[in-house]
Amino acid sequence: MNTVISLTPRDLLVASSLIVLDAILSLVLQLNLHRQIVIASLRMVLQLLLIGYVLKLIFALNxxxxxxxxxxxxxxxxxxxxxxxxxxxxxxxxxxxxxxxxxxxxxxxxxxxxxxxxxxxxxxxxxxxxxxxxxxxxxxxxxxxxxxxxxxxxxxxxxxxxxxxxxxxxxxxxxxxxxxxxxxxxxxxxxxxxxxxxxxxxxxxxxxxxxxxxxxxxxxxxxxxxxxxxxxxxxxxxxxxxxxxxxxxxxxxxxxxxxxxxxxxxxxx
Amino acid sequence: MVTALRTQGLKSALAGPFDVSVEHGCCIGITGPSGAGKSLFLRMIADLDPNEGEVWLDGKPRSGFAAPAWRRQVVYVPAESGWWADAIAAHFRKDQLGQAQALAERLGLPAGILGEQVSRLSTGERQRLSLIRALTAASPVLLLDEPTSALDQAGVERIEAILRERMAAGVAVVLVTHDPVQAMRLADQRFTMAAGRLEAAA
Structure with a gap:
């Protein structure tokens, strides 16, 4: 039953183009949000990667x-x-x-x-x-x-x-x-x-x-x-x-x- | 007869110390500018704000009372009345409604006002009803903070008549009022409050 479709870095990179789309939208419509969008998405990626490693470590330590x-x-x-x-x-x-x-x-x-x-x-x-x-x-x-x-x-x-x-x-x-x-x-x-x-x-x-x-x-x-x-x-x-x-x-x-x-x-x- | 209410060294960080006595059936009147500490003094007697010193009711020290029991005997009626339910009647015990209605009529409030909602009351109506609420508690001491500030001359006279009746029955009153003439009419002893201190009025 475990038919996990493993994601590759390339898959995530493709998906990140949607964030770029948001940023372009902000620039074109002058929403003045593009900086925040970029910073927030970078934070999200870093925080999640970090917690992923922490969890891996802690699961291994048991x-x-x-x-x-x-x-x-x-x-x-x-x-x-x-x-x-x-x-x-x-x-x-x-x-x-x-x-x-x-x-x-x-x-x-x-x-x-x-x-x-x-x-x-x-x-x-x-x-x-x-x-x-x-x-x-x-x-x-x-x-x-x-x-x-x-x-x-x-x-x-x-x-x-x-x-x-x-x-x-x-x-x-x-x-x-x-x-x-x-x-x-x-x-x-x-x-x-x-x-x-x-x-x-x-x-x-x-x-x-x-x-x-x-x-x-x-x-x-x-x-x-x-x-x-x-x-x-x-x-x-x-x-x-x-x-x-x-x-x-x-x-x-x-x-x-x-x-x-x-x-x-x-x-x- | 034992003094109804006596304070000794009653003080807080903002006002006092206060040493006053009120006999049964008597009224002391306190006037003074806003912010001088008149309300703080009444709140301290009722033990609503932190304070030091002692208060005696009929010779019994306040420290010997549980706080709610003390406040049932020494009832403070603030200038701004508070209401905890939508219906006026919910603020009275069921067995007190008849007495409250009779007092309401004597104070010139419309018949059936106890069936109304608090939100429909005028300021003057709220003021009279909050006094009625305190009077139905039949406490030996009343601490009144500007009880007639929102009323016309006729309303003031009606309230003063009821207060005189209560005093004749032995109730001791501490009256804070902005009106020196009212203090002269009701009070046996008059004080002015200035910067947190009481002084006997001339």
């Missing part, structure tokens, strides 16, 4: 410590991205800490769950499974975490009079904040729900397409995709909930106040 280290580095990069997205952020390192805690715990829990139940490679930490799994999980978990964080911090900061109105009448902080926590988790889960309902109808998921192109039987590819979707929604839910609760917790203190003074000034614009 050392659990090295695999874990690579996954942790990926988690940290994802955490940095989640912390950079929200419009309102905590002063100092708190946003990064919340992003890292949510992303890391959701990724590790979901990946370990998959590796010990559905996938069960030998050994279970085999990098050929663990690394790509962590990668795809991280992409979605990053998305869910940053949407959830952005929603929670933005909505509570905007609705300060409403939150404090409840506090002044004797509500606990969590009674006043829970509607915003709920809204944030919902927001974090929307993309994966969209992705699930659209898959196969509106879009062919990229992973599945790649597997089919690489010669895998479509039904095998579909089963993998279904498994992935379940894992992604589980991971997104954990991450969105974790980020929302941690951020809400970071906005209060032992006297159940709303501590918006812990947020940095809103960025201009």
């Amino acid at each position: 050392n659990p410590a090295v695999t874990l280290l690579l996954i942790l580095i990926m988690v940290l990069i994802a955490a940095r991205e989640t912390a950079a997205r929200p419009e309102r952020r905590f002063k100092g390192w708190t946003t990064l800490g919340i992003g890292a805690a949510s992303v890391a715990s959701a990724t590790l829990i979901t990946a370990l769950f998959a590796l010990t139940t559905a996938l069960r490679p030998h050994p279970w930490y085999a990098p050929r499974y663990a690394v790509p799994l962590a990668g795809i999980l991280l992409g979605n978990i990053l998305n869910a975490t940053s949407l959830s964080l952005d929603s929670l911090l933005g909505s509570i900061a905007r609705e300060r009079p409403a939150v404090e109105a409840r506090l002044t009448l004797g509500a606990t902080y969590w009674e006043a904040a829970t509607p915003f926590v709920r809204g944030a988790i919902r927001r974090g889960l929307v993309p994966i729900i969209n992705q699930m309902s659209a898959s196969g109808v509106v879009t062919l998921p990229g992973i599945m397409t790649g597997q089919i192109l690489a010669g895998l039987d479509p039904m095998e590819a579909v089963k993998y995709q279904i498994l992935l979707m379940f894992l992604l929604s589980g991971g997104s839910g954990l991450a969105a909930a974790g980020a929302a609760y941690l951020a809400a917790w970071g906005l209060t203190d032992d006297r159940q106040r709303l501590r918006l003074d812990r947020l940095a000034q809103a960025r201009a614009g």
Whole structure:
């Protein structure tokens, strides 16, 4: 069944003519994008080649410590991205800490769950499974975490009079904040729900397409995709909930106040 | 009788220290320019902003109360009212709706206003309803921040009449107002706030 059509450098060179076409389009129509197109495509090629070599190396090493280290580095990069997205952020390192805690715990829990139940490679930490799994999980978990964080911090900061109105009448902080926590988790889960309902109808998921192109039987590819979707929604839910609760917790203190003074000034614009 | 509300060394990085006492059934009035710290003072008493010092309610220290329990007794009504649901009625406990409706009528609000949506209220209506919301809590202390700023003369008089009733029943009031004449009408003791400090008014 493995009828992989191996690509030669010449094949890729031919395909790259499409990038040249984009660049020419930019020059002719004065889109002023040609520099960015060239730089972005060069970055893409270099980054992918690099990760290809790293993966090859790590698969060959087959050392659990090295695999874990690579996954942790990926988690940290994802955490940095989640912390950079929200419009309102905590002063100092708190946003990064919340992003890292949510992303890391959701990724590790979901990946370990998959590796010990559905996938069960030998050994279970085999990098050929663990690394790509962590990668795809991280992409979605990053998305869910940053949407959830952005929603929670933005909505509570905007609705300060409403939150404090409840506090002044004797509500606990969590009674006043829970509607915003709920809204944030919902927001974090929307993309994966969209992705699930659209898959196969509106879009062919990229992973599945790649597997089919690489010669895998479509039904095998579909089963993998279904498994992935379940894992992604589980991971997104954990991450969105974790980020929302941690951020809400970071906005209060032992006297159940709303501590918006812990947020940095809103960025201009 | 024990002093209803007493603050000692109450301060934050921005205002204070404040040492004031309010007896049951009495009102202290605070006037002063914007940004002098009047609202900060009320927020500190209600424990909404970080602060140092102590506050006593009927001789019991605030540190002995859980924060929500304290705020149920010492109710702060901010100048800008906050609403957490679309329907006005959702901001009242079901068993308080009758009392709220009666107060709304006394304050000259249209009958059936509690069935409306918050988004349809005028500023003056919001102000009166947020005061009603606080009054239905029946707390022994009220911290009022510009409670009549958006109202006409008739509206002001109606609110002051209700506040006098509450004071006659023993409620202690700390009133922040931009109107020195209102402070003279209601307050037993008057202060001016300047640069985060309270001074007894002449």
